[in-house]
Amino acid sequence: MSPVSVVAAAHDWQRLDRRMLLVHPxxxxxxxxxxxxxxxxxxxxSGGAPWQALGVVVPVALGVLRYLTTRYRIAAGRIELRRGLxxxxxxxxxxxxxxxxxxxxxxxxxxxxxxxxxxxxxxxxNDEGDALDLDGLPVDRARALRADLLHAAPVASEDGWxxxxxxxxxDAVPLVAFDPRWLRFAPFTGTGLIVVxxxxxxxxxxxxxxxxxxxxxxxxxPVPSGLGIALGVVAGVVVLVALSVxxxxxxxxxxxxxxxxxxxxxxxxxxxxxxxSIDEERLxxxxxxxxxxxxxxxxxxxxxxxxxxxxxxxxxSTLVPPSDADVAPAAARAILGQRGPDGPVDAPLTGHGxxxxxxxxxxxxxxxxxxxxxxxxxVATGAPWWxxxxxxxxxxxxxxxxxxxxxxxxxxxxxxxLVARSGSLARRREMLDVDHVIGWTLRDTWFQRRAGLIALAxxxxxxxxxxxxxxxxxxxxxxxxxxxxxxxxxxxxxxxRHGLNTL
Amino acid sequence: MSxxxxxxxxxxxxxxxxxxxxPRARVMWILGAAVEGIVALVVLLVxxxxxxxxxxxxALLLAVVVVWVAVVPQWRYLVHRWETSETAVYTQTGWWARxxxxxxxxxxxxxxxxxxxxxxxxxxxxxxxxxxxxxxxxSIDGLDRExxxxxxxxxxxxxxxxxxxxx
Numbered sequence: 267m268s269p270v271s272v273v274a275a276a277h278d279w280q281r282l283d284r285r286m287l288l289v290h291p292x293x294x295x296x297x298x299x300x301x302x303x304x305x306x307x308x309x310x311x312s313g314g315a316p317w318q319a320l321g322v323v324v325p326v327a328l329g330v331l332r333y334l335t336t337r338y339r340i341a342a343g344r345i346e347l348r349r350g351l352x353x354x355x356x357x358x359x360x361x362x363x364x365x366x367x368x369x370x371x372x373x374x375x376x377x378x379x380x381x382x383x384x385x386x387x388x389x390x391x392n393d394e395g396d397a398l399d400l401d402g403l404p405v406d407r408a409r410a411l412r413a414d415l416l417h418a419a420p421v422a423s424e425d426g427w428x429x430x431x432x433x434x435x436x437d438a439v440p441l442v443a444f445d446p447r448w449l450r451f452a453p454f455t456g457t458g459l460i461v462v463x464x465x466x467x468x469x470x471x472x473x474x475x476x477x478x479x480x481x482x483x484x485x486x487x488p489v490p491s492g493l494g495i496a497l498g499v500v501a502g503v504v505v506l507v508a509l510s511v512x513x514x515x516x517x518x519x520x521x522x523x524x525x526x527x528x529x530x531x532x533x534x535x536x537x538x539x540x541x542x543s544i545d546e547e548r549l550x551x552x553x554x555x556x557x558x559x560x561x562x563x564x565x566x567x568x569x570x571x572x573x574x575x576x577x578x579x580x581x582x583s584t585l586v587p588p589s590d591a592d593v594a595p596a597a598a599r600a601i602l603g604q605r606g607p608d609g610p611v612d613a614p615l616t617g618h619g620x621x622x623x624x625x626x627x628x629x630x631x632x633x634x635x636x637x638x639x640x641x642x643x644x645v646a647t648g649a650p651w652w653x654x655x656x657x658x659x660x661x662x663x664x665x666x667x668x669x670x671x672x673x674x675x676x677x678x679x680x681x682x683x684l685v686a687r688s689g690s691l692a693r694r695r696e697m698l699d700v701d702h703v704i705g706w707t708l709r710d711t712w713f714q715r716r717a718g719l720i721a722l723a724x725x726x727x728x729x730x731x732x733x734x735x736x737x738x739x740x741x742x743x744x745x746x747x748x749x750x751x752x753x754x755x756x757x758x759x760x761x762x763r764h765g766l767n768t769l
Numbered sequence: 770m771s772x773x774x775x776x777x778x779x780x781x782x783x784x785x786x787x788x789x790x791x792p793r794a795r796v797m798w799i800l801g802a803a804v805e806g807i808v809a810l811v812v813l814l815v816x817x818x819x820x821x822x823x824x825x826x827x828a829l830l831l832a833v834v835v836v837w838v839a840v841v842p843q844w845r846y847l848v849h850r851w852e853t854s855e856t857a858v859y860t861q862t863g864w865w866a867r868x869x870x871x872x873x874x875x876x877x878x879x880x881x882x883x884x885x886x887x888x889x890x891x892x893x894x895x896x897x898x899x900x901x902x903x904x905x906x907x908s909i910d911g912l913d914r915e916x917x918x919x920x921x922x923x924x925x926x927x928x929x930x931x932x933x934x935x936x
Contacts, residue, residue: 573901704900705872705907708783712865723904725872731904741781747871754873758852758859760784 279337279348285378286402290329292374298325338400345385345415347398357398359385365548365573367412369541375402376539383408385415416529416545440522442586442597444534451588452514453507454559455567518587523597530570530601532585542584548573550702550728551683552585552598554611554695558670561693566594570601571698573728602683602697610683610697615676621717622737623672630668634661667691677735677742679749684724688736698733700750702726708743722747783869786852786859793891794849794911798842801887806834851909853923858898860907870907876900877928882921884914896920 295302298321305321336349346358366386375381383400403411519536530549533541551571560566568586585601586594598604598611608614634657641649641657670690678685684703687695705725714720714737722743723734735743747755813830816822844864852859858877861869881897888894888910894917898907912920 704876704902705870705905707905708869708871709863710867715867725900725902725905727901731902740783744781744783751873754857755783755871757854757857758783758786758871759781761781 277341279339281337282402283380283404285380286333289374290332291326294325294329359398364415367415367543369408371539373537379405381405381408413527440524441600442523444521448589449511451565452511454563455588544570544572550726551698552601554594556693558691560588564591566591568594568597571728610680610685613678613680615678618675618738621719622675625737626672627668630664634664684750686733686735696733706747786850786861788851790849790911791913795842795846797891798845802838802842806838858907860909872900872907874927875931880921880924
């Protein structure tokens, strides 16, 4: 079946793929599992077989009903999804508002060659769980539909679905593909660290509740308890690292980034696969993430700043997962179409000057110094001396953080892209196409005004809502904003001693 | 791009927006702050009487409330300003932290006019201009009702004159 006829046929109300008749009952059975177990136990106790059968029949019937009551159509420039037996619900989206298209396949769906097509519009309705999911289409058909949806987005064509449909993205040569060596970054990623912290916290609470620590310290152990604890710690770390690697593998296994028909396609996931497609028109920029842990181990990751994709959908914006230091910048260069060596990705950044550096230091050191002084006072009045040790460690760590944060600050305006870098523990280099800048926010506190600094943020319809420059000298901020969008800011600027032509 | 710290040489900076909000806004803010302060004082007074919280905390809170009522609304009034041009909207809000927002006419998505119950008593209204950015709404509080209505009409007409979906 040719893709064109596939989509043309979608003008009438139609059901999803018949194979979902297998998927839905399995899902319902899983959902009803606790009830099923209870029914099974009660059934064996009372010896009545009909009851047990009911426990299986009801979920299966629900699954079949779900299939029978769900229909979709594409007509009059809208895609509509109708579902529900008793309370009927119709979700409808104009085709020219489609901004991202995700294909997600669970394990069961993959076995059957199916996928779920999710349409992202970036409208507020999405936050209410009203996302438009076509749950259960054959993979080929979903890909053809996706190509058409993304094609329809920038220019709402009158004649509908004409034109050649490109090959499925998985046939294209990937720009970046998964490399097993990336697994070494897994423990140093944000999610890796969260997993580690959660497991450590949970385990220690568990141990505490069972009074294990008392047992460990007792003489029952065959090895000296000091060695035992050390072994336990090593074993724990090994388990945590293994968990984070496994998590990375499940999320990012089989990753590939391809470009096809004016859109970027990210495919990843070992068990549940997920294909995210980002229309080039909607790609406002990219952000290279270089958090401290990754930077120290030589890794980077890349995210997209996409119009209509907000923070809550951040999973949709990953372009390259944590990987070797040259992979994310290479992908960023390709995505931004940078040819020369001094494009937005590699251009040297203008620092924010001594005042900004001073501010980083005072902000980081002030709390640590206060803490140290309190500790000194406490020791002077009879507290144990070792109270000073953690305070000194915190002071040293704050100093290191301040130095790194100061070194990280920078901005530039290169090839029509606003480049901003800041942060230490979560450093990002954001590159935003100035065509996607929809306003400016300048914020300064009384302290900042005294230091002649200002926080400049370019607001945009995608990502976090803005790309920010921390503590720029005010004149630099105004000049930068005016160079990015000529004429907008300068009409509100004052130049005391020179003419406006110095801008 | 120039060297950092060139502020002192060229001194380019943003000026304040041209228009103040209505002087009645200052009264409204003072009243609001006074109500907040009195509530806080009553709560603390009850705590002092019932749970034997030391009485000097009352004096401390009273000092904070006096500053909160006498200084902050006045400061806020001095900072709150707005201006529109052919091509842009420019607002300034805050007091300790000052926030200036500039949005091009071509990127305006909606213009909201609101009269809160208290603001209505004072004949005031607020105008909120949203763009497609999650971080970019421009809000002007304490406008005279007539000024606010005219502003909404002007903004709506100017924003309509520009093509595109404002993203």
